Each structure stands twice: as C-alpha cells, then as structure tokens.
Amino acid sequence: MNSLQVKICGIRSINSAFAATKGAASHIGFNFVPSSKRLIEADVAKTIVRAIKENYPDINTPKTVGVFANQPLLYVNSVAEYCELDMVQLSGEEPLAFAEKIISPTLKAIKVDTSAPRESELRRLDQLAKLAKRLNVEVILDKYDPHLQGGTGQTHDWQLAAKLAEHHSFLLSGGLHSGNIQSAISSVRPLGVDVASGIETDGKDDANKIGRFITDAQAAHVQIYN
Numbered sequence: 001m002n003s004l005q006v007k008i009c010g011i012r013s014i015n016s017a018f019a020a021t022k023g024a025a026s027h028i029g030f031n032f033v034p035s036s037k038r039l040i041e042a043d044v045a046k047t048i049v050r051a052i053k054e055n056y057p058d059i060n061t062p063k064t065v066g067v068f069a070n071q072p073l074l075y076v077n078s079v080a081e082y083c084e085l086d087m088v089q090l091s092g093e094e095p096l097a098f099a100e101k102i103i104s105p106t107l108k109a110i111k112v113d114t115s116a117p118r119e120s121e122l123r124r125l126d127q128l129a130k131l132a133k134r135l136n137v138e139v140i141l142d143k144y145d146p147h148l149q150g151g152t153g154q155t156h157d158w159q160l161a162a163k164l165a166e167h168h169s170f171l172l173s174g175g176l177h178s179g180n181i182q183s184a185i186s187s188v189r190p191l192g193v194d195v196a197s198g199i200e201t202d203g204k205d206d207a208n209k210i211g212r213f214i215t216d217a218q219a220a221h222v223q224i225y226n
Contacts, residue, residue, distance in 0.1 A: 004185070004221035005192025006214050007140075007171055009067065010038035012205055017048045019207035021056050023214035026192060028052075029065045029089065032079055036067075037203060038196065046083040065089050065107065077103045089140065096128065099137045106137045109173070111144035112156040122163055129168040139170040140194050155180070158187045165189050178213050182220040189224065193217055 008020040009029030020028050030045040031038040049064050066085045068076045069092030080088050080103060089107040090099060099106040110128050113121055125141075132139050141164065143156035155175035164170070165188055172190040177198030184193065199209040 004218055005171060006217050007065070007173075007192060007194040008062075008196075008199060008205075008210055008214070009065075009194055010036075010196035010200070010205055011048065012038065012040050012044070013207075014048050014051050015207045016199075016205040016210055017052055018055065019210040020214070021052055021059070021061055023211045024060075024218075025062045025210075025214055027065050027087070027194075028062045029067050029194075029196070030083070030085070031067045031196075032071070033067060033069045033091065042079050042083055045085075049084050063087050066104075067091055070094065073098070073101050077101075080104045091140075091142070096131050096135055096137060099135055107140055107171075108132055108137050109140045109142045110170075111142055112160060112174075113144045114157050118157065118160055121157075122160055125160075125164050126167065129164065129170065133168070139168065140173050141170045141190070142173040142194075143175075155184075158184060161188045161190070176213075178209070178216045181213065181217045182223075185217065185220040186224055 005026040007027035007029060008025045010031050011017050011028050017028055030040050052061050063086040065087040066080050067089045076088060085104060087107060088102045088104045091109040096108055099108060110125060129139055141161055161172060169191040171192040171194045172184060172188050173194035176184055176193055176195045195213055199213050200206055
C-alpha cells in the first residue's frame with residue numbers, strides 16, 4: 001500500500017511549516033497569487049524553506065511548492081529559483097503546455113465545472129489528465145470558480161472525481177477538513193489530498209489543525225486499504 005500524499009497549502013508561518021514537516025506532509029504550499037488572502041512575500045517564503053532544511057536535516061522533508069495563477073513565466077521561474085522551491089503549482093487558466101517552460105517540476109490545478117453535464121465534464125477532465133501525464137505534470141483536482149484562483153475552498157463532485165480516479169492519479173482539493181476527509185478519501189480514493197482553508201483558524205494557518213488533518217487523512221487511507 002502506497003502512503004497518501006498530503007499537501008498543506010497556504011503556509012505563512014514557520015510554526016505551521018514545522019507542524020507540516022513533523023506530521024510528514026508530502027508537500028508544503030506557498031501562495032504567490034496577488035489576489036489571494038494567503039499571499040506570502042518571497043523573502044518570507046525563502047526564510048521558511050531554509051528553516052525547514054536547517055531544522056530538519058535528518059528527515060524526509062516535504063516538497064516545497066509555489067502556487068501561481070495566470071502570472072508571467074519570468075516571474076514564476078524567478079520566484080521559484082529565489083525561494084529554492086522544489087515545485088511550481090499552476091492554478092489559473094494556463095494551458096498545460098505552459099508547464100514545459102517552468103524550471104521546476106510542475107503541478108497543475110484542473111478545475112471541475114459542477115454546472116456542466118457530468119459525462120461531458122468527465123470526458124474533458126480525462127483528456128486534460130492524459131495530456132498532463134504526457135507532459136509529466138502532476139494534477140490537483142479542484143472546483144472551478146470564475147472569481148477565485150489559487151484554491152477555492154469549496155467541495156465539488158466527488159462521484160465524478162472517483163470516476164476520474166479509476167484511470168488517473170491526482171491530489172483531491174477543495175473544501176477538505178478533518179470533518180470530511182475520511183468521506184472524501186473513501187469516496188474518491190485519490191493519490192493524495194490538498195488542504196488550505198481546512199487547516200485555518202480565523203483565516204490563519206493553524207499548526208494544531210495541520211497536525212490533526214494529516215493524522216486524520218493518513219488514518220482514513222490506512223483504514224480503506226487495510
């Protein structure tokens with residue numbers, strides 16, 4: 001049984017980054033989307049990335065991910081290099097081919113349009129997931145919202161996601177928290193999960209909620225596959 005990937009996104013403090021690292025998160029995300037309430041300055045992100053490496057040199061530290069949406073290629077690559085990030089996540093309307101120009105391994109958020117007919121939407125997502133695989137781009141499945149970028153914090157069609165998971169690997173995102181993570185994992189059976197709003201208290205990342213979410217997600221994964 002492969003372990004569940006758990007991406008903790010929207011990190012803005014060293015304490016939260018350390019909680020994710022100690023909890024064995026697979027990824028830690030830093031949001032560089034200007035319109036996001038989770039926006040972090042590059043200098044702060046760089047300090048956190050270095051603090052993780054310096055304070056936890058003997059453990060398998062999470063991959064650090066920069067989240068961007070519809071931003072210039074030069075800016076994306078410059079921030080990724082400056083902050084010493086392991087990966088870049090594209091969460092806007094960028095075409096998948098844009099990922100070929102990124103200097104780092106890439107995640108692409110593919111958005112589920114819950115207003116579209118399920119069968120046609122599944123075909124569209126399947127085509128995108130196939131293209132992502134050919135381009136060696138990992139996929140995050142999130143909900144489409146024309147007014148939000150860099151994560152919506154909203155759940156979407158888990159039945160559709162489960163159908164997609166029969167043939168494709170992806171991280172499930174959108175409105176996840178400790179209260180629904182067991183249901184999400186048992187319903188969809190994704191490669192991993194991605195959370196931001198579900199580990200916050202009063203709009204700020206919460207180290208206690210981070211640890212609990214990782215524990216609950218991994219427990220749900222073990223329960224399903226044992």
